[in-house]
Amino acid sequence: METTLTPAAKKRRAEGLPAALLLAPFSAAFLLFFLVPALYTFYMSLTESSLTRTSAFVGLANYATLVQDPSFWSSLWNTFYFALLTVIPLTAIGLVMALLVNRFVRFQSWLQGAFFLPYVLPISVMTLIADWMLQPSSGVINHLVGGQHAWLSDVHWALPAVAIGTVWWTVGFNMLMLLAGLRNIPNELYEAAALDGARGFTLFRSITWPALKPVLGTALLIQLIASLKVFGQTYILTSGGPYNTSRVTLHYMYETAFTQSDAGYAAAVAMAFMAVVIALSLLARAAGRRGA
Amino acid sequence: MAQRRRFIGASLALGAGSTLGLPLLARAQAPVEIRMWTLLSGGDGARMRALVDDFNTSQHAVRVTSTTLKWGEPFYTKLITSSVVGAGPDLATIHLSRLPNLAGGGVLRPIADAELAAAGLRGSDYFPRQWDKSRYEGRNYAIPLDMHPLVLYYNKALAGKAGLLDGAGKLRPIVGYEALTAAFAGVKERTGKAGLAMEASQGSYAIWRLWLSLLNQRKATLIENGRFAYGRAGVEELAKVSAWFTRGYGPAGLDYPASTSQFMGGGAGFMLNGVWEVPELVRATRQKTLGFEYGIVPLPRLYQDASCWTDSHAFAMPANEGKPIAPDKLRGVLAFMAYVSRHSMGWAEGGHVPAYRPVAESAAARALMPNALYAAAAGNVVYDPDGWYMGAAGPVEAMASKFMPGALSGQLTPAEALDMFEKEASRLLRKRPPRY
Numbered sequence: 267m268e269t270t271l272t273p274a275a276k277k278r279r280a281e282g283l284p285a286a287l288l289l290a291p292f293s294a295a296f297l298l299f300f301l302v303p304a305l306y307t308f309y310m311s312l313t314e315s316s317l318t319r320t321s322a323f324v325g326l327a328n329y330a331t332l333v334q335d336p337s338f339w340s341s342l343w344n345t346f347y348f349a350l351l352t353v354i355p356l357t358a359i360g361l362v363m364a365l366l367v368n369r370f371v372r373f374q375s376w377l378q379g380a381f382f383l384p385y386v387l388p389i390s391v392m393t394l395i396a397d398w399m400l401q402p403s404s405g406v407i408n409h410l411v412g413g414q415h416a417w418l419s420d421v422h423w424a425l426p427a428v429a430i431g432t433v434w435w436t437v438g439f440n441m442l443m444l445l446a447g448l449r450n451i452p453n454e455l456y457e458a459a460a461l462d463g464a465r466g467f468t469l470f471r472s473i474t475w476p477a478l479k480p481v482l483g484t485a486l487l488i489q490l491i492a493s494l495k496v497f498g499q500t501y502i503l504t505s506g507g508p509y510n511t512s513r514v515t516l517h518y519m520y521e522t523a524f525t526q527s528d529a530g531y532a533a534a535v536a537m538a539f540m541a542v543v544i545a546l547s548l549l550a551r552a553a554g555r556r557g558a
Numbered sequence: 559m560a561q562r563r564r565f566i567g568a569s570l571a572l573g574a575g576s577t578l579g580l581p582l583l584a585r586a587q588a589p590v591e592i593r594m595w596t597l598l599s600g601g602d603g604a605r606m607r608a609l610v611d612d613f614n615t616s617q618h619a620v621r622v623t624s625t626t627l628k629w630g631e632p633f634y635t636k637l638i639t640s641s642v643v644g645a646g647p648d649l650a651t652i653h654l655s656r657l658p659n660l661a662g663g664g665v666l667r668p669i670a671d672a673e674l675a676a677a678g679l680r681g682s683d684y685f686p687r688q689w690d691k692s693r694y695e696g697r698n699y700a701i702p703l704d705m706h707p708l709v710l711y712y713n714k715a716l717a718g719k720a721g722l723l724d725g726a727g728k729l730r731p732i733v734g735y736e737a738l739t740a741a742f743a744g745v746k747e748r749t750g751k752a753g754l755a756m757e758a759s760q761g762s763y764a765i766w767r768l769w770l771s772l773l774n775q776r777k778a779t780l781i782e783n784g785r786f787a788y789g790r791a792g793v794e795e796l797a798k799v800s801a802w803f804t805r806g807y808g809p810a811g812l813d814y815p816a817s818t819s820q821f822m823g824g825g826a827g828f829m830l831n832g833v834w835e836v837p838e839l840v841r842a843t844r845q846k847t848l849g850f851e852y853g854i855v856p857l858p859r860l861y862q863d864a865s866c867w868t869d870s871h872a873f874a875m876p877a878n879e880g881k882p883i884a885p886d887k888l889r890g891v892l893a894f895m896a897y898v899s900r901h902s903m904g905w906a907e908g909g910h911v912p913a914y915r916p917v918a919e920s921a922a923a924r925a926l927m928p929n930a931l932y933a934a935a936a937g938n939v940v941y942d943p944d945g946w947y948m949g950a951a952g953p954v955e956a957m958a959s960k961f962m963p964g965a966l967s968g969q970l971t972p973a974e975a976l977d978m979f980e981k982e983a984s985r986l987l988r989k990r991p992p993r994y
Contacts (some may be wrong), residue, residue: 416759428608509970524635525953525956
């Protein structure tokens with residue numbers, strides 16, 4: 267084995283060990299905490315399992331139940347609705363914020379900090395604040411708009427209210443990502459355009475927008491996945507109510523596993539949901555590529 | 559740098575202290591350590607802590623340390639998952655309504671008759687209904703502590719203005735739905751205050767407890783042959799309760815704290831709630847912060863009888879699979895259970911009706927106010943029907959708490975709410991009980 271190695275192969279082998287060592291911590295963590303649990307979840311989805319004990323292998327029975335389960339489909343619809351309510355606003359408002367911050371010279375870091383600040387809040391704090399603001403009798407929102415509206419118990423307003431809270435909470439991250447994109451656009455482009463007499467919106471349309479498109483596409487994709495993964499906000503703020511109209515898929519999975527002790531079915535929900543998220547992400551990426 | 563060194567020094571000293579100190583302590587006195595998990599918070603939590611402290615100071619052989627976990631699903635999930643891997647506590651508080659799920663699922667350790675006898679615990683010392691609920695398939699799994707039924711609280715000032723009190727200032731008996739509705743309406747019309755305060759926001763459990771009580775009062779069955787069988791009776795009762803809110807006799811959509819503050823603040827003539835709010839009223843009366851005199855009666859008889867929902871706290875031992883409890887710990891756990899039973903007068907001050915008869919039937923307990931006002935309820939209590947899916951924070955109650963409040967707020971018709979409830983809950987009835 268050792269006799270016929272070329273110098274290049276020797277070098278590769280010499281680098282192999284350190285590379286493997288450097289990769290090992292991540293690979294071990296990935297294997298232990300992601301890949302193995304994911305594969306185990308897939309196995310569990312083919313069984314009848316309580317929280318802790320697998321009692322029977324049932325093949326695709328859980329999936330057969332799933333496709334006919336109106337609760338699953340309505341939770342999926344609620345998830346899409348939430349994504350619809352958050353993805354575009356989060357990206358659009360993030361872009362406006364990034365443009366604003368980029369424009370300011372004197373108070374730039376102050377403004378950037380103000381926009382980013384909500385993002386550092388833990389979800390418990392964010393939901394507490396949102397809950398206080400939306401209180402029917404004492405909340406500041408009702409103080410401003412008048413009336414005693416119970417926003418989070420209203421079938422039309424529960425998800426939009428959670429979505430608005432989420433936008434306020436996480437828009438700072440998109441702002442930061444888009445700001446980085448803006449700062450990567452070479453200044454010479456703007457200077458050259460200015461020499462040619464371009465100004466204001468023309469500059470944005472002809473330089474900023476095309477140059478920012480790849481970053482925007484990435485931001486949208488990350489946001490889409492994040493929004494589909496919603497759980498904490500609706501779990502804490504509405505518990506999925508009123509009458510399950512704001513119960514998202516991960517919440518349904520949680521209830522199935524922990525309240526109903528049906529971990530096998532919950533695993534099937536998880537696998538189906540993962541397939542949906544992957545499919546949507548690929549679709550969004552393809553659409554983004556065609557657009558760019 | 560200097561600071562860090564000092565810190566390291568301090569922690570080394572601490573470490574040394576504890577490793578050297580422990581054996582010394584152990585030699586002086588080695589009490590058996592019992593770990594208990596409870597789901598009791600607020601006044602119940604404080605009262606249980608007092609009982610634990612009293613027990614710990616009453617003897618030196620056993621030391622109980624108690625940990626409070628979040629009520630409801632989080633508590634039961636932790637109890638179940640820890641017990642099956644042998645990492646559970648030695649002792650836990652549970653609801654008797656959850657016993658079929660926990661005992662049937664293999665989460666609890668049965669308590670043998672000989673073990674009970676050795677600890678001086680006798681089944682006949684507990685009320686038969688509660689003792690019966692502590693058993694599953696012929697074996698005993700729990701020691702009942704109390705029952706905490708649904709009762710009707712009233713504000714004497716407002717009820718008096720509405721002409722609902724007798725000469726002695728007590729609520730004149732209310733019998734029948736019309737009479738109860740008229741009482742709520744009377745308070746609303748004569749005083750301008752709410753007739754009824756009841757938790758009714760989404761996720762509320764009160765409506766399930768009331769609805770189940772009313773179904774029992776009119777002898778309608780909830781589940782028969784693995785199907786929901788309440789039929790029209792269920793829709794009618796939900797509609798009747800909803801009418802109190804949609805007609806404005808009670809504010810719609812109050813969450814739990816808002817509903818109790820509505821009553822405690824003098825803003826409602828009546829409150830439908832469990833007896834666990836009694837300590838708050840007692841405390842406010844003692845501190846003269848309650849602006850009115852209050853009274854309590856058992857849930858009124860609206861139909862054939864005065865059935866009222868209840869649940870019971872009880873002590874149970876997790877099975878802790880693969881790690882059976884040591885004999886000295888078992889003795890300690892049983893000694894603690896027996897101690898709390900005998901001292902459950904302290905627990906009665908939490909509004910609960912003790913399950914231990916020598917205490918419950920003692921002159922002191924019979925004279926305890928305001929408990930004596932609703933003591934009669936104990937004869938009419940009904941539990942969630944047996945089933946792994948039933949009971950406190952179990953899946954059926956969780957589903958009911960999602961849909962039934964929708965009818966109270968008028969966002970769903972009672973028929974719609976029950977239809978949605980049944981669609982989700984029927985799946986549970988068809989499923990095999992989980993083994994954990």
